[in-house]
Amino acid sequence: MSNELRVGVVGAGAMGADHIARITHRTSGAAVSAIIEPNPDRAAAAAESAPGTATFTRIEDAIDAGTVDAVLVATPGQFHFPVLEPALDARLPILCEKPLTQDSTSSWAVLEQEQKLDRPHIQVGFMRRFDPEYRALRDVIAAGDAGELLMLHCIHRNPSxxxxxxxxxxxxxxxxxxxxxVPWLAGSPIKTVEVKFPRRNTLAPERLREPILVLMELENGVLVDVEMNVSVQFGYQVAAEAVFESGIAHIGQPSGLQLWQGGRVSTAEHTSFVTRFADAYDAEVQRWVDAVRAGTLVDGPNAWDGYLVSRACEAGIAALEGGGIQSIDAPARPSFYA
Amino acid sequence: MSNELRVGVVGAGAMGADHIARITHRTSGAAVSAIIEPNPDRAAAAAESAPGTATFTRIEDAIDAGTVDAVLVATPGQFHFPVLEPALDARLPILCEKPLTQDSTSSWAVLEQEQKLDRPHIQVGFMRRFDPEYRALRDVIAAGDAGELLMLHCIHRNPSxxxxxxxxxxxxxxxxxxxxxVPWLAGSPIKTVEVKFPRRNTLAPERLREPILVLMELENGVLVDVEMNVSVQFGYQVAAEAVFESGIAHIGQPSGLQLWQGGRVSTAEHTSFVTRFADAYDAEVQRWVDAVRAGTLVDGPNAWDGYLVSRACEAGIAALEGGGIQSIDAPARPSFYA
Amino acid sequence: MSNELRVGVVGAGAMGADHIARITHRTSGAAVSAIIEPNPDRAAAAAESAPGTATFTRIEDAIDAGTVDAVLVATPGQFHFPVLEPALDARLPILCEKPLTQDSTSSWAVLEQEQKLDRPHIQVGFMRRFDPEYRALRDVIAAGDAGELLMLHCIHRNPSxxxxxxxxxxxxxxxxxxxxxVPWLAGSPIKTVEVKFPRRNTLAPERLREPILVLMELENGVLVDVEMNVSVQFGYQVAAEAVFESGIAHIGQPSGLQLWQGGRVSTAEHTSFVTRFADAYDAEVQRWVDAVRAGTLVDGPNAWDGYLVSRACEAGIAALEGGGIQSIDAPARPSFYA
Amino acid sequence: MSNELRVGVVGAGAMGADHIARITHRTSGAAVSAIIEPNPDRAAAAAESAPGTATFTRIEDAIDAGTVDAVLVATPGQFHFPVLEPALDARLPILCEKPLTQDSTSSWAVLEQEQKLDRPHIQVGFMRRFDPEYRALRDVIAAGDAGELLMLHCIHRNPSxxxxxxxxxxxxxxxxxxxxxVPWLAGSPIKTVEVKFPRRNTLAPERLREPILVLMELENGVLVDVEMNVSVQFGYQVAAEAVFESGIAHIGQPSGLQLWQGGRVSTAEHTSFVTRFADAYDAEVQRWVDAVRAGTLVDGPNAWDGYLVSRACEAGIAALEGGGIQSIDAPARPSFYA
Structure with a gap:
């Protein structure tokens, strides 16, 4: 491939700054050509890290300037919708950080607008699909060597x-x-969501009642439990154990240098998603850039996947706040997203 | 200590034969003095493994023979009750394999009879309490270095x-x-039991709808999930992960010789509870023998613990068969068992 | 088996006290009947832990008292020889802590005396042969599934x-x-010994020049290296890695409860041989008791094995002090020890 | 940074093709502008993977064409010297795959030529220095938290x-x-090299007498052993264990998805250096590209490091073929390479 892809990055907060550094220093075939950020201090700091990049306060102006081939949206979720609209209008390929939008209604509106184009233009930034261990787990599930998948035990822990x-x-x-x-791993959509409350972590901020245990049933009968735990102090940990008919697969075990000292042998745990998923983010962006340059535009979760997640989130909130088993009855997948 | 404890073993099936071999060859300070087993072939085979041991078809006759200082009950659970009665009558210390009896009503009757004695005479054979890893986990929970216990994830898998x-x-x-x-680990009784059904394992016998996921809430708010899975083929596996406010403790990881061959590094998994808990059974019986010889009679779960488990089982069956969240409202612990 | 084996324990220091506790509380079919210990305080303390046991200052008196069926020698190595002589004279089975004696000349004298009996009466206390992992490693070597054994890397670390x-x-x-x-694992005797000096550990006592790296060539060509390191502070660690033609086997990895805390996941390391080899010592003594009661007398390394080790030690000292590659030319194994 | 670095890759065999793919698809800020390869089939295949790239049979022609900013040398080692000369003449920055040249005499000649330039232009492709685990190990050694480094046990195994x-x-x-x-880790050059021969692997090609055990003493007294083993069949394995005064650090343990099946829990081992060091190669090339674009030219081992390695190789060959302990007396490091 020749010509570098000129990427306009929308949002220069922590996530945006990370993507700007990634595209500038680690992504082949792409460069940041525009930074769209209303906060002037953030915009200036970001521009400094990517010399020669123009800054804008509105995405429309960046598009009009004619130097943007593709858009990476890295603002907080509630600001995605007003950015996606002009970008789709301009028929630009988009990598939109998760979530697609803040609710399923606005996500549906995005789907409707996107379907006016010739094909999907939006990839949603669920980076776990690019993590080597998640990919290996998906391969093991798909291979079926240990029989059908029956259960998934998921662990999701943040230090704070x-x-x-x-x-x-x-x-x-x-x-x-x-x-x-989970649906990507298991090859089946989520049918119901339920939330259980263990004893509360007193180290959690007062406003939070956590950890929680989220239970999901998939359409194919697979039962999923997720320990969601955001004040564990000791590290950042994402793990999953797949239970098959005649075998088990586990991902997420810490690895690397082992240290024997003071009566214990230990391995360092990650402390943030930034290091745990560094390779996944790099791969996600590289593959998106490659897909855009090759004209396929999307290589990963698309807007329809993003919509389904927004439906699941709404069921999850209902379960969190109202209790009970909440069903998800999503419409059929449009052929546009087949 | 001097004089060997003369143990009458009731039941010479697989479990009884295992205990006879244990007491004969690996337990200090005890010998099998009587085997009570109605099946003559089994009785003869067992007697051969413990030379010079008398065999009986009824426990009453063994007691009358005057050569039994203590009783180890290893028959199937439904036959425990008629054995416990005469043994208690004779004021003999008893190690009764789990469960105490087949239901909470008969367990209650046992409690009533036992309370006529001067102190508890029955220990129930829940051997996990003697497993070094479970003991280490309990110590970690009790120490509280990582804050309060919030959740327990339990794995219980049988090959078939x-x-x-x-x-x-x-x-x-x-x-x-x-x-x-679980209550022994967490220091709190079980309050509710619920059962969830994942996709069914097609390798399970037709009569079984399994695996299941059992959820328990403890009185102290700790949430417990148990994957109960009895047709996994690949091995026998018992594991537990304790989630604290600021740390995690995990037991049940396979250990021992590591083999690098054919592109993989691997460790052997247990294939049966017999090897997984061999040390726990040895310790359980040794400590019981020591306690009986020292006159304390019980060093482990007592009949009250056995009664609570029978109540939990009834709630568990109700949840398994009728669904919903089943409560356990046990009476207060009698001071006799304090 | 019936009648308990009456064991006379010679030496009531740390090792002897440990064996007395073992035989009294954990060994089936044996009891300590006599404690032979010249130091009256030690003797009294030991006798207290095994009530009703007679104490003696000389082994001859204990033998004459007629209450000793077998002897366990647990004094420091330099005192083994004068104890073995009267015990052999009395035709008693002996479990002698390692080493057999303090040098190969005195070991040879023991061999000569023992050969006057009808069969070997001495077992030497090399407990590693009873460690489950060493036994598993030996089985893997013997099975030959990964081809011939080529090398052994051994680690032997003490905290101090x-x-x-x-x-x-x-x-x-x-x-x-x-x-x-090593010869027991590899099925081949040691041919040469050499010692290399790494940088000295400044935490070692001033009189010690350590760690050292000991290299051995076996008769079958297997090359062995041993890191011998006695001031590592952090724990007690014994490990071995066997290199086959098409595979690797490793033993000695720490196991048990895993703790996630403070950014690391860790497992406790042993801090002493007492816990690391607790099961091995128990099995060694139980099997010896069983062998003596069954009349086979020895079930483990015999006096000939002990003699070969004394020869290897002499070569090792020569290599340690004089340098170079030191050969061991042991005489042929007498048929008495076949 | 702006302008892409135009890299001329010399050699389009397996290693060269790998680097061409890396620069084309995974390296930020660089593109392959020329392929220098005398074999026309290889040149054509390589050019196809990097569309629009010119091919040459001689490096001089590529340089004359004026489209090469930097040179990556990926031919077999014996062809490095004739390529380095014209590249240095043209004052081009060079990333030269290991070894620098085929012997220390020619390496010295390269050093002399390079010292005519204003500063070092050559980086040598020892990619392990860019492996995250080796870097972590070096940090641990440098930090000194567990005291001084005393020994290094190295494992280097190839399937075939x-x-x-x-x-x-x-x-x-x-x-x-x-x-x-090893010197990079330990911060000290190699003083002596010795080779020991274990039993021969019968799976090795007839011409090879291997595995071997290589022993090195460093100037600072650290003792290093390397198991070099190239016919192990089961996988590709590179590991190292650093022995400190009061601790141990180990790298090279397999990681990733764990599979429980058929009675064992296992993890996949690498089967080739290509996957084991994929990240290291990517980082090596990216950092070199960044260094060249930033004008520092070298970010990794330089030609002086390459020269020292060639001296160590000569001592190693002498030890392999002639036996004994072979000394390395390298000249002092020229200030040019300080």
């Missing part, structure tokens, strides 16, 4: 969360990853 | 089950171990 | 050593275990 | 070797990696 993290975000910001990756 | 194993035995024969060990 | 531990004891007290277990 | 692999290549092609990485 910022002040902006509210109770609902246990679902919309955290379990949202399992809502995407 | 015999023809005699029926659906209810998922609870009464298998989860029964978690019903005992 | 007492003041009485001198430079030569790196060989005679520590590597002595590898001198026994 | 091609027909072109000869006895000397055990040193020049394989141990060459330890000759570079």
């Amino acid at each position: 969360v910022p002040e902006s993290y509210l109770q609902r975000m246990l679902i919309t910001d955290s379990v949202v990853h399992e809502f995407d990756v | 089950v015999p023809e005699s194993y029926l659906q209810r035995m998922l609870i009464t024969d298998s989860v029964v171990h978690e019903f005992d060990v | 050593v007492p003041e009485s531990y001198l430079q030569r004891m790196l060989i005679t007290d520590s590597v002595v275990h590898e001198f026994d277990v | 070797v091609p027909e072109s692999y000869l006895q000397r290549m055990l040193i020049t092609d394989s141990v060459v990696h330890e000759f570079d990485v």
